Amino acid sequence: MSGRPLRTFAVLGFATTHTALAAEQLLRDLGVPVTPIPAPASIGNGLCGIALRLEPGDVERADTLLERAELRVAARGDIEDV
């Protein structure tokens, strides 16, 4: 079966749902598009809640904004579009 080529996204995981939602709100408010997804097992740290998916090109800015807001990223990785 042929289809569109898979895209790769960056994924950021957080220790708590509260932090993940705070990060989502912050990044969206500051113009970084993110999508909450089930935390992929592949990014480790035993996450079983939600993670944020974003464009790889936005990761550096997201990291800066999150660090400034003291919202700690607990795990990170890549995921192919699903």
Added chain:
Amino acid sequence: MPASSSPRPVAYLDHGATSWPKPEQVVHAVTRALTDLGGNPGRGAYAMALAASRAIFESRRTCAELLGVPDSSDLIFQPSCTAGCNLMLKGTLKPGDRVVVGSMEHNAVARPLEHLARTGIEVVVVQGDRTGLVDPDDVEREVRAAPTRAVVCQHASNLTGTIQLIGDLADIAHEHGALMLVDGAQGAGHVDVDIGVLGVDAYATSGHKGMLGPQGVGLLYLSPDLDVRTQVEGGTGGGGSESPDMPIERPDRYEAGTANTPGIVGLGAGAAFLIAEGARQHRRETELVYQLIEGISQIEGFRVLGPPAGAPRVPIVSAVHERLEADRIAFALDRTYGIAARAGLHCAPWAHRTIGTVDCGAVRLGVGWGNTSEHIGLALRALREIVTS
């Protein structure tokens, strides 16, 4: 006489126990949680679970805004204020510690401390005066006497309405290296609470009294520097699921198990209501309390407990009658007049002992949102008739 068989009272004056009715926004929020937010918050990323997670996140932030908590993750949802008090006390005190506590405490604090006293914790009780006030000088004397781990005090009395001098007590505690732990069940929602200004290390409160949320939810603020041992362990839905230990991150560290979404969302709606209407509501409660105290004081045989008329208090007015027992008065208020009030010891035997009413109890009228001057007038007329009949 009550007009129908409905259990709804003609005048509800038991806000010290729980608020009723609830603002429409609270009812709507709880209903929406049950109809639209049915997913398990923090456990899934599908739309309905995510919506529940977001609603809890927003509720926590709204409560933090109302209470002046800088970082909302330091505000923990609990099943009740009692559960919050237990966590606050059992999570910070250990055998060998010494704790200084006021004598006006509710059983939510008194019973955990009585339990802890049997495990090797020294509990020193500082006597309040006949108005229910715990004098900070008396507390300081005890704190100076020996190394003390914590000062524990209620924000306001559920019996007399007395507002304790928490800021002064916190200063004393910190000056001597002790923690300041507060049971705010009767404080938050009825008086302005700014955690930053109060300077306390922990503050537990009810979600369903002055905060106007539904029953089954409470709040516990924990200072970011305070290391509190967990009392309940389990799933949190967040990170570190493979670890045998609870996460160190708040709020998850203290929120094992599925959250009470309807309760929390309703509480958030109550907090939002208070942010908008709280100042006006406090003024109205103060006026009604003055009307009530003045009226009861004019009925022969009654003695109003607590601070003198005109002194600050939360909207609770308790009284004893020289001849009639409190339970008979409360029963007549309900059966004959449809007025809801509470008699007895109010789960506060320490407080009753302090003010000398442990043998007779008192009848308590708690004023709150939804009460009007008419309700107070009905109660006063009923009390007059009860004692003269």
